[in-house]
Amino acid sequence: MLRVALLDPADGGVDTLPMATKAMARRIGRLQPDTACIRVKRGAAVGLAIVFLCALLSACGTEAARASGASGATAVSRGAVRTTVPSSPASPAFRARADAVQRAVRAAGxxxxxxxxxxxxxxxxxxxxxxxxxxxxxxxxxxxxxPGIQLEAAGDSHLDFADGSSLPVNVLGARTALAGQVGSTPSNCRGLAAAAYTLTVTSASLRTADVVTSRGPATVPAWSFTAKGLSRSIVVIAVSNEVLKPRFAPVPPPGLAELPLGLLGVDDLTRVEGNTLIFNVLYGGCETDLHAHVVEFDDMVVVGGSYGPRRADTCGLDVEHRSAASVTLATPLGDRAVISAATGVRLIPL
Known part of the structure; x- marks a missing residue:
């Protein structure tokens, strides 16, 4: 069986594809607003077609219009989270996996x-x-x-968080911020040579942008650039990578076997509230009777899920989904690490 997963693009845009390509994307999996390409997880029968589609989505085509201005990011609500995957005591198979995970994690530290x-x-x-x-x-x-463009001085500003706190920061200069985000790899697409085209910036002004951080929603300084022939502004965060770090990419412990059939992985730890953990469970469209599980140890808790019998109908292309789940610990989490049963990596609350 082939399973594909929808991925978020690095640049936050969506290509407007030819109708034939869109139809292909919908046959493989729903083309979501923040979809750049489709990842083949198993099976190679249509691999070349999907790789071709991924290339079209990430490199070619016209990006769909979005609202202009400096507040392009969507803030995440900190209200109640609706969970759709019920929790249940860990099955013997999940407990055995949790034991294997904790051994691998402890061996690596x-x-x-x-x-x-x-x-x-x-x-x-x-x-x-x-x-x-x-x-x-x-x-x-x-x-x-x-030529002759006037750029504002960078100066100082601050990050404002949804909880009312703020952090003073140095603002990157407009040239520095812009240079850090433009690409550097010329490529030809549909017979068009990248070297033959130039995007000319005609003005820049310092504004703000709403973003999501590991401390929750925040309003940050950002440069808003206008370019000749472009109907919307190009917004670039005006804070360095040392202050707003790239998303943390944990490394799995060595020697951990793949997740056994019948068990489910986790991709995000959404929230920690006392004894309650809320996270997103990953599952396929053919998998039913979903349950979230947790196994507690002195220095960590291992979270994941399981599924029952697969659907009897022919699933064919199995698109990966994610749904929220909530589990309750016997004691508050404290300083224990939350570990994914699938990968053995530490999960950080969003």
Whole structure:
């Protein structure tokens, strides 16, 4: 059976594809607003077709229009989270997996929680282009400042968080912020040579953008650029990577076997509230009777899920889904690590 998964793009945009390509995408899996390509997890029968589609989505085509302005990111609500996957006591199979995970994690050393503030949004929120030529120029680094353009001084500003706290920061200069986000790899697409196109920036102003961070929603300084022939602004976060760090990418412990059939993985730890953990369970469209599980140890808790018999009908292309689940610990989490049963990595609350 072939399973595919929908991925988020690095630049936050969506390509407007030819109708035939869109139809193919819908046959493989629902084309969501923040979808850049489709990842083949198992099976190679249609691998070339999917790789071709992924290339079209990530490199070619016209990006769909999004609202212009500096507030392109969507804030995450901190209200009640609706959970759809019920929890139940760990099955023998899940408990055996949890035991294997905790041994592998301890052998490698229980990872310490990462320090700093991590940016979960794109550094170019709402980035979108009107034409393929504009996107090619951006991706190839063919972006220039118009002669005589006046740029504001950078200066100091602050990050404002939803809880009312703030953090003073130095603002990146407009040139520095822009140069850090444009591409550097010329590529040809549908017979168009990237080197033949240039995107000319005609003005820049310092505004703010709403983003999502490891400390929750935040309003941050951002440069808003206008470019010749582009109907919307290009917004670039004006805070360095040292302050707003790239999203944490944990490394799985060595020697951990793949997740056995019948068990489910987790991709995000949404919230920790006292004895309650809320996370997203990953599952396929053919998998039914879903349950979330947790096994507690002195220095960690292992979370994941399981599924029952697969559907009797022919699933064919199995699109990966994610749904929220909530589990209750016997005692508050404290400083224990939350570990994914699938990968053995430490999960950090969003």
């Amino acid at each position: 229980v990872p310490a929680p990462p320090s700093g503030i991590f940016l979960y949004s794109s550094r170019t929120p709402g980035l979108a282009f009107d034409t393929t030529e504009q996107k090619l120029a951006w991706s190839a680094g063919q972006v220039v400042l118009a």
